[in-house]
Amino acid sequence: MCDIGSSCFVVPRAYSYGIYQHQEDMPAFNLNETRIAFMLRKDKFKYVAVTNERQRRVPLPEDRVPPRGKELAYPEAVLLVDPLEPEFKGEVDDKYQYSCENKDNKVHGFICFEPPVGFWQITPSNEFRTGGPFKQDLTSHVNPTTLAMFVSTHYGGEDLVIKFGEGEKWKKMEKEVGKWPYSFPASEDFPHADQRGSISGRLLAQDWYISEGNIAAKGAYVGLAPPGKDGSFQVEAKGYQFWTNADEEGFFCITNIRPGPYNIYAWIPGFIGDFRCDKDIVITTGSEIDVGDLVYAPPRNGPxxxxxxxxxxxxxxxxxxxxxxxxxxxxxxxxxxxxxxxxxxxxxxxxxxxxxxxxxxxxxxxxxxxxxxxxxxxxxxxxxxxxxxxxxxxxxxxxxxxxxxxxxxxxxxxxxxxxxxxxxxxxxxxxxxxxxxxxxxxxxxxxxxxxxxxxxxxxxxxxxxxxxxxxxxxxxxxxxxxxxxxxxxxxxxxxxxxxxxxxxxxx
Missing domain, CATH: 2.60.120.260 (Galactose-binding domain-like)
Incomplete structure (x- = not known):
């Protein structure tokens, strides 16, 4: 068994990125999903690892096909009735059983034991991902397949479809990297570390029916996303998002932010509703913005x-x-x-x-x-x-x-x-x-x-x-x-x- 939080094998590295663009002369278009899929050798990569706990030997792709497999309520879920390896008989295989939240989706992949080698999809930045830190998506699953998900409607539905009007100008760069932000991309669409900015502050909650004073937003999820309405970050897909967790006292700091206009969004475990700052934030090259204390008053009318x-x-x-x-x-x-x-x-x-x-x-x-x-x-x-x-x-x-x-x-x-x-x-x-x-x-x-x-x-x-x-x-x-x-x-x-x-x- 492998602890995927440590270095298991030394393997060659490959870096990938995509630039997505909708030009002014293009017709209206909907983008539901885009990803990179790595299809590995089924005779070699038989052990999947999504987290330190969620890892196991997996069945073969032909086990999912009739008569060895029986489709259940939907095509992705298959009952293994006669798999080639008897240990999997009677199990259900479904790629959605290996989903992961964006905030935890940092490394996943497969292990081959003979020869000892691993294939890992590593993502140290979530800025290109859609829907915020709790958005879930696919990782690695039987086939064997390892996915780098850029955009999807999984666990979000129609609200996460990227919709472009006729002639709407848009460009976005998506990346999987080994060190963030790295210095070697030559693309003008990728701002390097010295071209980015940061923001810091403190988030507090104000609920007079709980406490006479403000309450530190311990463990709050605080992020920058394109300007919008309360909670709009969870259905936002065209822009970039940057998230962190506040500490015990509610302090937060977000670094390596691409220049551009944003708003501050947050939600606090233990409190209902969404925080959104009443002012937009503009990040510029090298900016270090301190927003001071932000106070969220969650919905409350009475005891x-x-x-x-x-x-x-x-x-x-x-x-x-x-x-x-x-x-x-x-x-x-x-x-x-x-x-x-x-x-x-x-x-x-x-x-x-x-x-x-x-x-x-x-x-x-x-x-x-x-x-x-x-x-x-x-x-x-x-x-x-x-x-x-x-x-x-x-x-x-x-x-x-x-x-x-x-x-x-x-x-x-x-x-x-x-x-x-x-x-x-x-x-x-x-x-x-x-x-x-x-x-x-x-x-x-x-x-x-x-x-x-x-x-x-x-x-x-x-x-x-x-x-x-x-x-x-x-x-x-x-x-x-x-x-x-x-x-x-x-x-x-x-x-x-x-x-x-x-x-x-x-x-």
Missing amino acids: TLWEIGVPDRSAAEFFVPDPNPMYINKLYINLPNDRFRQYGLWERYADLYPDEDLVYTVGISDYHNDWFYAQVTRKIGENAYQGTTWQIKFNLDRVREGNHTLRIALASATFSILEVRINREEANPPKFSSGLIGSDNTIARHGLHGLYWLFNLEIQSSQLIQGQNTIYLTQARSASAVHGIMYDYIRLEGPPLHDYSPSQIKA
């Missing part, structure tokens, strides 16, 4: 009455079931943090809730065990499905005058419609409908997050009662087994309080 989950843009804290024994990838049996990468977990919802849907009781239920990781459809026939309705039950000792606020953060949505009803399951129209949202396909692609969504609903006190209340969450679209949503975090806030202290609210 927390109850909450479900953790605001971290992921469904990781919720219940991920054991896989169907018929559909197992052995790599993930002993990797608890990656158990969600097994095929067909969406089908386990109907096994756990065959007749009635999920009911969560605040104060009694535990979201780690009682909140399924994805709200999916239920199969009711050979090729028929129905939407599902989850319930949140909670007690109010009294109903205060004024508007309450229900905040629903989604970690993913795939061709779904979220409807919310308050104390009346049959209410028509519902209190809220998202309309058709999402195309990130995260459920089928073994992920726990795609694009982030935040919905904020006002609930009048007249809609609530003293005693037990119920919120009904319906995923109303039922066209497929893998259409559905993943929740990140749900919070009910009471009406605003005046003349309070945070310590009184906590009590």
Whole structure:
């Protein structure tokens, strides 16, 4: 076994880059995906390594083809029924089981043991990648194939398609490099280290219902991306992005930034919503910009009455079931943090809730065990499905005058419609409908997050009662087994309080 964080083998290096250009005389054009694919010798490279933990021997490409392999719900997922090497019999192979987030996608590849040599795709800079640090993409997979992904809609869908209007002028350079930023490229499109700039500062959070003072944005993801709206970085694909993590005190520094106009974007684990600086930032050659203290005031109208989950843009804290024994990838049996990468977990919802849907009781239920990781459809026939309705039950000792606020953060949505009803399951129209949202396909692609969504609903006190209340969450679209949503975090806030202290609210 090889630790891919260390030097395993000494091999020749090759550097690659691409320059993408849409000229003024070109027609309108959509760019969905672009990548470099390295196809290796199947008789030599039989061991894949994506991370220090996610590495294993892999089956052969012919094992995926009938009659040795049986296609499952979609072509990428294949059940190995008669592989050439018996150790793989009964496993599921799917290239999406080896996906990785941009922030962690630094090195992956294959190992050949005879002779001892490795083939590694190394990417020390993410500036060319689209969608921000949490965007996921393919790495290495059975064939054997190693990918350098430049642009894709994986885990993002239609929102990440790069769309050019007729005559729209655009150019972008994409790179995989061994030392960043390196000095030998002669292209005028590549700024060298002395032509780049840097930015530093500190990010704080301001939530008076938690603390009387500002809170250091510990571990915040802070980045520069082209100017846009709140959260627009996650669907931005034409420009460049530069990201870092803030330290324990919220301080951050981003270096080697290409000259140009940007905005500062951020999100803070533990807080909902997106930060965006109210001023654009212009990076020039050699600039060293200190923006000082930036303060993010996350959405908040009143004290927390109850909450479900953790605001971290992921469904990781919720219940991920054991896989169907018929559909197992052995790599993930002993990797608890990656158990969600097994095929067909969406089908386990109907096994756990065959007749009635999920009911969560605040104060009694535990979201780690009682909140399924994805709200999916239920199969009711050979090729028929129905939407599902989850319930949140909670007690109010009294109903205060004024508007309450229900905040629903989604970690993913795939061709779904979220409807919310308050104390009346049959209410028509519902209190809220998202309309058709999402195309990130995260459920089928073994992920726990795609694009982030935040919905904020006002609930009048007249809609609530003293005693037990119920919120009904319906995923109303039922066209497929893998259409559905993943929740990140749900919070009910009471009406605003005046003349309070945070310590009184906590009590």
